Amino acid sequence: MDGFSLLPAVILDIVGSSANIVFSFLAWRYARLLSRRQPDNFVWGYLYYVTFAIAAFAISRAVGHLVKQFLLIANLPDVWGEISAYSGGFNTLFMVSVAAVMIFYHKGVQAYEVLEHEAGKLKIANRNLGMAARELRDLNQTLEQKVEARTDELSRSERKFRHLFSASKDMVFFNDAKYRLVEMNASGAEMLGYSPEEAMNLQLEHLFAQDEDAGLYCQMLAKNGYIKDLNLEFSRKDSTVITVLLSATAIFGEGGEMLGSEVIAKDLTRVKIMMEQLAASEKMASVGQMAAGVAHEINTPLGIILGYSQLMMDEFTEGSESYQNLQVIERQTKASRKIVADLLKFSRLSGGSREEVNLNEILADVIAVTEHTLSLSHISLCFDPEKGLPAITGDPEKLRQVFVNLINNAHYAMQDMGGGELLLRTRLQDGGRPVVIEVRDTGHGIQEKDHARIFDPFFTTKPVGKGTGLGLSVSYGIVHEHGGLIEVESPVADLGQETLEGTLFRIRFPLSGHGRQEEQAEFTL
Amino acid sequence: MAEILVLDDVLDAAVLIEKILKKKGHTVHPFIEEDEALAFAEKMPVDLAILDISLRRISGIEVLARLKHIRPRMRAIMLTGYPSAETAREAASLGADHYCAKPIDRHELEEKVEEVLNR
Numbered sequence: 001m002d003g004f005s006l007l008p009a010v011i012l013d014i015v016g017s018s019a020n021i022v023f024s025f026l027a028w029r030y031a032r033l034l035s036r037r038q039p040d041n042f043v044w045g046y047l048y049y050v051t052f053a054i055a056a057f058a059i060s061r062a063v064g065h066l067v068k069q070f071l072l073i074a075n076l077p078d079v080w081g082e083i084s085a086y087s088g089g090f091n092t093l094f095m096v097s098v099a100a101v102m103i104f105y106h107k108g109v110q111a112y113e114v115l116e117h118e119a120g121k122l123k124i125a126n127r128n129l130g131m132a133a134r135e136l137r138d139l140n141q142t143l144e145q146k147v148e149a150r151t152d153e154l155s156r157s158e159r160k161f162r163h164l165f166s167a168s169k170d171m172v173f174f175n176d177a178k179y180r181l182v183e184m185n186a187s188g189a190e191m192l193g194y195s196p197e198e199a200m201n202l203q204l205e206h207l208f209a210q211d212e213d214a215g216l217y218c219q220m221l222a223k224n225g226y227i228k229d230l231n232l233e234f235s236r237k238d239s240t241v242i243t244v245l246l247s248a249t250a251i252f253g254e255g256g257e258m259l260g261s262e263v264i265a266k267d268l269t270r271v272k273i274m275m276e277q278l279a280a281s282e283k284m285a286s287v288g289q290m291a292a293g294v295a296h297e298i299n300t301p302l303g304i305i306l307g308y309s310q311l312m313m314d315e316f317t318e319g320s321e322s323y324q325n326l327q328v329i330e331r332q333t334k335a336s337r338k339i340v341a342d343l344l345k346f347s348r349l350s351g352g353s354r355e356e357v358n359l360n361e362i363l364a365d366v367i368a369v370t371e372h373t374l375s376l377s378h379i380s381l382c383f384d385p386e387k388g389l390p391a392i393t394g395d396p397e398k399l400r401q402v403f404v405n406l407i408n409n410a411h412y413a414m415q416d417m418g419g420g421e422l423l424l425r426t427r428l429q430d431g432g433r434p435v436v437i438e439v440r441d442t443g444h445g446i447q448e449k450d451h452a453r454i455f456d457p458f459f460t461t462k463p464v465g466k467g468t469g470l471g472l473s474v475s476y477g478i479v480h481e482h483g484g485l486i487e488v489e490s491p492v493a494d495l496g497q498e499t500l501e502g503t504l505f506r507i508r509f510p511l512s513g514h515g516r517q518e519e520q521a522e523f524t525l
Numbered sequence: 526m527a528e529i530l531v532l533d534d535v536l537d538a539a540v541l542i543e544k545i546l547k548k549k550g551h552t553v554h555p556f557i558e559e560d561e562a563l564a565f566a567e568k569m570p571v572d573l574a575i576l577d578i579s580l581r582r583i584s585g586i587e588v589l590a591r592l593k594h595i596r597p598r599m600r601a602i603m604l605t606g607y608p609s610a611e612t613a614r615e616a617a618s619l620g621a622d623h624y625c626a627k628p629i630d631r632h633e634l635e636e637k638v639e640e641v642l643n644r
Contacts (some may be wrong), residue, residue, distance in 0.1 A: 030595055299606045302630020307541040310631040314548070337628055354610075 014069050017062035018321030024058035027051040042112040046105055053101045057094035064091060171244070171265040174251075177258055179204035179218070191244075191267050193237035209233035209241045217248070221261055225250045234265070249332045276452065284455060285513055288477065291343040291457055296339055306333040342470040345398070345458065345477055356391040357399060357514055363424055366403040374411055386426045392435055392509045398478045405471040406439045406505050412462065413443025413503060420502070433485060433508035442502040446490040454488065484509040526550045527642050532562045532588060533604070534581050542575055545631055546638060557581075559588050562571040564594050573641060578605040578612055586615050593620055600641045604629060 028051035035044035053305045066089035071080040165172050171188030175181050181202045189199040192207070205214035213232045220227045227248040244265040309329040316323040331350045367383055374381055407422065414420035420442035427436045446454060453459045455476040460469035479486045490503040529551050533539040539555035554569075556562035559580055566574075574592050578585035586626045590599055603616045606627040613624045622641045625633070 296606045300538060304535070304537045304541055306628055307538075307545065307631055311541070311544055311548075324592050 010069050010073070013065055017065040017069075020058045020062040021055075024051065024055040026114045028055045042108065042115075045103075046108055050098070050101050050105070053094065054244075057091070057098050060087070060090040060094045064088075066087040080340075102216070149523065168264075169268070172263070174198075174260060174262050175204050179260075182260070188265070191236075191242065191265075192234065198237070207234050209235040221248060221250050222258070225252075232269070243272045280452060280455070284473075284476065284480075287457055295340045295343040298336075300341065302333060302336055306330065309333065333398055339468055339470065342468065342474050345401070345474045354393055354395065357394045357396050358389065358391050359399070359435060359509070360385040360389050360426055362396060362399050363403060363426065363437070366400055366407060367424070370404065370407050370411070374407075374422060377411060377412050377415040379411065379422055380419075381422045382424070384423065384425040386428050389426050389435060391429060391512050392482065393512045394482045394509075395478075399482070401441065402475040402478050402507070403437075405475045409471060410439060410441035410443060412467075413445070417443060429508075431508075433483070433510045435509040435511065437507045437509075438504060439507075440492060440502060440504040442500070445501055445503050446488065451488065451490070455486075479507055479509075482509055526552065528570055529553045530562060530566060530571045530574045530592075531555045532559065532574065532580070532585070533557065533577040534579070535577075538577070542634065545634055549635060549638070551638075556630070559583050562588065563591055566592055566599075570616060571596055571599050573600040573602070573638065575602045575604060575638075578616075579607060584612075586612060586619065589616060589619050593636070600644070602637055602641060621623055 028048070031044065031048040031051040035048045038044055041480070064084075067087070068080050068084065071077065085157075116197040165185050168185055169187050171185065171191050173181055173184035173188050181199060181204060181344075184196070184202075186196060189196045192199065194202070204217070205211075205334040206212045208217070210233060217227065217230070220230070227246060230246045230248075232246060234244050235241050245268050246265045248261045248263040250261045253259045259283060264443070309326050313323055313326045316326065321488060363383065363385065367381060371381055410422050414422070422442075423438070423440040425438040425440070427438070428434055429436050450459075450461065455472050457468075457473040460467040462469075476486055485508045487506045487508075489506070490501065491499040492504045493501055494500050526549075529546055531539050531542045531546075531553055532597075533542070533555075534557055536555075536557050539557060543553040543555045554565060556565065559582055562574075565571075571592070574589070576585040576588055576592075580588065585603060585605070589603070592599060592601070601616075601619075601621045602623040602625065603612075603621045604625050604627055605612065608624070608626040616624050621631070623637050625637065
């Protein structure tokens with residue numbers, strides 16, 4: 001063997017063997033890192049053992065070669081000859097172990113595949129389960145949202161109807177099967193003068209001012225299941241009565257049994273009063289027309305009777321029976337003429353003057369005339385004029401007549417009671433008729449039933465012969481002619497909410513130049 | 526004494542005035558028709574006319590205007606069962622001396638007539 005020709009092969013063997021060791025260990029290290037990173041991965045685990053076996057084989061094989069080359073270079077072929085058998089044995093042993101690991105790989109892979117397959121099925125099952133769970137969760141969430149939305153809608157609707165109930169200006173309430181009020185809105189309680197708590201404990205039949213209405217209510221509700229626009233009266237806590245328009249609907253249970261009813265009632269008291277006032281003013285207008293017609297027709301024959309009876313008196317000596325008879329005719333005809341004249345004043349058809357009138361002065365004039373007579377009946381008079389009261393346009397003579405009439409009535413109402421107090425007051429208020437005059441007495445007052453009739457011509461509560469029943473009608477006519485309004489209160493509601501015995505007449509006039517024109521046009525016949 | 530013309534659509538009323546004023550010594554001519562009264566005034570002198578306002582065909586105010594046209598110096602008293610500010614104003618503007626609401630009292634009538642004639 002020539003050393004010169006074998007040198008490259010020897011170097012290649014030395015370098016290759018060294019590289020063999022280095023690379024095999026690097027591979028082993030990587031396999032180790034991989035198997036650590038993913039300990040569950042079978043392939044990395046397997047690779048770890050394979051690289052380990054290969055590394056072992058590489059050491060055995062490469063170290064064998066290196067030792068061989070160095071021994072040959074050192075010219076010690078005998079030593080190599082002795083140990084080469086051991087090196088070959090180790091090599092075979094490690095080669096067998098690599099082969100064994102390789103064979104094991106096949107079975108291992110099979111086992112791994114089986115495991116993986118099972119794991120895959122499990123995974124799919126898990127995934128399906130997860131999807132099902134998600135679906136279920138979505139469903140749950142939607143259900144929650146739906147419930148929430150529905151609840152929201154319901155509460156909005158509840159709020160809406162609750163507002164309708166509580167904010168209604170009409171009375172709204174519910175009652176149970178035993179006609180006990182279970183809920184009433186604030187307007188209802190207020191209408192009846194109860195606190196909301198008190199209203200809860202009311203029994204329905206106590207609301208009805210007329211006992212028979214309760215029966216009628218139950219009967220109608222049981223028969224038809226509803227009541228529409230029933231006009232009836234409710235009594236308030238303070239026993240006063242209000243007129244209401246009632247509608248009700250029965251509430252039935254599933255079995256058809258009546259659970260109660262829901263009721264709406266509208267307060268018509270004000271409407272009723274307005275209707276009555278309207279009817280009264282229409283009545284006054286038509287009565288006025290008729291009175292005027294009658295008065296004019298009667299005036300002519302009355303004048304002729306008066307004239308002829310006066311002429312005839314010339315034929316008889318004064319004091320004779322016939323003369324006296326004629327005097328009676330004359331007196332009575334004059335009395336009739338006075339009544340006719342009053343009727344004409346009431347119907348606002350007699351002539352009159354128009355000028356700027358200060359009502360404080362008018363009242364002072366009237367007081368001067370009546371004060372003495374009043375004091376004889378122990379009536380004290382108090383006059384409270386508003387300073388700087390503006391003038392109204394009118395006929396001072398007629399206006400004086402109005403206050404004389406009112407004071408006469410007050411006098412009459414108080415004289416039987418042995419005296420009293422007469423309060424005359426002028427005030428300036430806001431509104432279309434700002435000039436207000438009040439005449440208030442502490443007399444026996446006007447009975448409720450007479451309120452509607454006091455301004456009617458010939459209506460009087462005085463005994464026959466004491467009054468013609470024209471005083472207030474004439475006053476009414478004059479006030480209206482001046483564009484004013486006259487109202488009466490009896491008993492008198494005081495500021496402190498209590499009522500006082502007696503009567504208050506309140507007259508309101510428009511300021512100078514307001515309201516008179518239309519009034520006149522309206523009543524011209 | 527004076528020549529007095531009375532015009533009223535109710536004869537009894539006209540005659541009553543005639544009787545009352547005759548007693549005072551006046552000459553009274555009662556009429557119920559407007560035309561006859563006007564025709565009379567055309568021919569005969571009239572010192573005073575006592576006129577009802579509501580007549581049969583034309584108003585007493587109209588009669589007053591025509592009488593004043595015929596006899597400008599004639600005095601006039603208006604009588605009416607339907608007094609109103611409007612007719613009162615018209616009567617005054619046409620030269621009526623008095624405007625009285627019916628029914629008029631005997632003594633009131635006598636006084637008013639004396640007063641007007643003595644102006």
